[in-house]
Amino acid sequence: MKGFNIGAQEEVLVANVDGVFYAVGNVCPHRAAGLAQGKLHGPEVTCPWHEWKFDVRTGEGITNPHSSIKRYEIILEDEKLLIRA
Ligand code: FES
Structure with a gap:
């Protein structure tokens, strides 16, 4: 998994679960830790x-x-992962 910034203020966590990619908000709603630093x-x-x-x-x-945490739609296009904000 890895965190990315999209736009000016959104942080997204992209995770590969058994070959399927998912994208969710990267900021923990408890005290705002970066979830990409977790496990x-x-x-x-x-x-x-x-x-x-x-x-x-x-x-x-x-x-x-x-x-x-917010869930984002992921689109695979020409070997690129696109995240719909
Ligand atoms: S559980 Fe406390 S900041 Fe995520």
Whole structure:
């Protein structure tokens, strides 16, 4: 997985889960850590600061179901990954 800036203020995390790419917000909704610095196990990304977990396929919070991250649409075009903001 890797974090990218898109536009002026959005940070996106792109994760490869068994060959399928997913894109979600890179900023943890708890205290704003960069999720790209965390760990990815299967579809679950674990925040590096307080270990909240999120499902990168859906953006849903696993540790806290009331706290999710934005999910972005990914488009594969001419071997490029495009993210629809
Ligand atoms: S900043 Fe992510 S769990 Fe606290």
